[in-house]
Amino acid sequence: xxxxxxxxxxxxxxxIIIGAILIxxxxxxxxxxxxxxxYTRVGYQPIQPVxxxxxxxxxxxxxxxxxxxxxxxxxxxxNIPAASTCMNCHxxxxxxxxxxxxxxxxxxxxxxxxxxxxxxxxxxxxFNHSVHVNRGIxxxxxxxxxxxxxxxxHAKPFSMSFCLECHRDPAAKIRxxxxxxxxxxxxxxxxxxxxxxxxxxxxxxxxxxxxESLQNCSACHR
Numbered sequence: 001x002x003x004x005x006x007x008x009x010x011x012x013x014x015x016i017i018i019g020a021i022l023i024x025x026x027x028x029x030x031x032x033x034x035x036x037x038x039y040t041r042v043g044y045q046p047i048q049p050v051x052x053x054x055x056x057x058x059x060x061x062x063x064x065x066x067x068x069x070x071x072x073x074x075x076x077x078x079n080i081p082a083a084s085t086c087m088n089c090h091x092x093x094x095x096x097x098x099x100x101x102x103x104x105x106x107x108x109x110x111x112x113x114x115x116x117x118x119x120x121x122x123x124x125x126x127f128n129h130s131v132h133v134n135r136g137i138x139x140x141x142x143x144x145x146x147x148x149x150x151x152x153x154h155a156k157p158f159s160m161s162f163c164l165e166c167h168r169d170p171a172a173k174i175r176x177x178x179x180x181x182x183x184x185x186x187x188x189x190x191x192x193x194x195x196x197x198x199x200x201x202x203x204x205x206x207x208x209x210x211x212e213s214l215q216n217c218s219a220c221h222r
Contacts, residue, residue, distance in 0.1 A: 045153035046116040050102050058147040058183075065139055065181040076128040080115055083107040118154050119143065126222045135211055136174035140183040141166065147183040163220065170211050171202030 057063045066072060068081040083106035090100055106113045119142075121127050133139075139146065144155025156162060166173050175198075179185045187197040205211070 040157035040159055041118075041120075041154040042157050043153060044118060045151055046118065048116055048151070049114055051099060051151070053150040054146050054152060055148050055150050072129045073133050074130050076126075076130065078129050083113060118152055119158070121158055125220050127220070133180055134177075135170075135209055136177060136180065136205055137166070137170075138173075138175055138180050138183065138185075141173050145183055164215065167213055167215050167219075170213055171199060171206050174202045174205045174209075174211070176201075176205075 058065070068085060069078045070081070071077065071079040083103050086100075086103050087107045090097075090103065094100060102113055105111070142156055142158070146152060146155070175185065187194040187201070206213075
């Protein structure tokens with residue numbers, strides 16, 4: 001009497017077990033990588049060649065973000081200032097501080113300071129700083145409270161879901177243009193009042209500025 005099933009089916013349980021292990025390992029590996037700070041870069045805080053404190057310059061001295069990042073309102077990227085910008089102040093303030101030796105050298109020679117890049121979108125993503133800044137999206141929405149950081153770290157995930165959360169409801173994030181670089185600003189100290197005002201004013205800004213809630217692939221992947 002011939003067998004009901006072909007002989008190769010005898011190996012089927014083993015193949016199923018091996019397949020389950022491979023699939024499980026792949027899923028665990030993917031989640032481990034794509035859902036952790038290694039991929040999202042959250043918490044990434046490299047040592048920089050010059051210790052620069054945003055907390056001192058912004059919170060204590062009161063400098064505006066745009067003094068150093070001067071291209072942010074008119075360019076797709078946010079520029080890193082040249083050492084000559086630093087020396088506008090530091091040729092008088094702490095001019096002989098040994099911690100600023102590399103800044104003085106860079107200003108004198110024109111050789112850029114080798115800053116370590118922290119915030120970076122994937123190569124397949126197009127992001128235009130000027131479009132967002134000129135439509136009421138503050139630095140704090142993507143960079144966190146960078147004004148309070150003594151050492152800059154990557155505070156937000158920059159994932160697709162992170163971007164889409166804002167693109168689906170821009171009214172929840174948009175603020176008055178004059179408050180873009182005031183990272184401590186809020187509508188009210190009362191959370192309920194702040195939320196209600198943000199909703200009302202945000203929707204007004206979206207309407208008045210004709211803000212498009214772009215969610216199609218080509219908006220970011222060009």
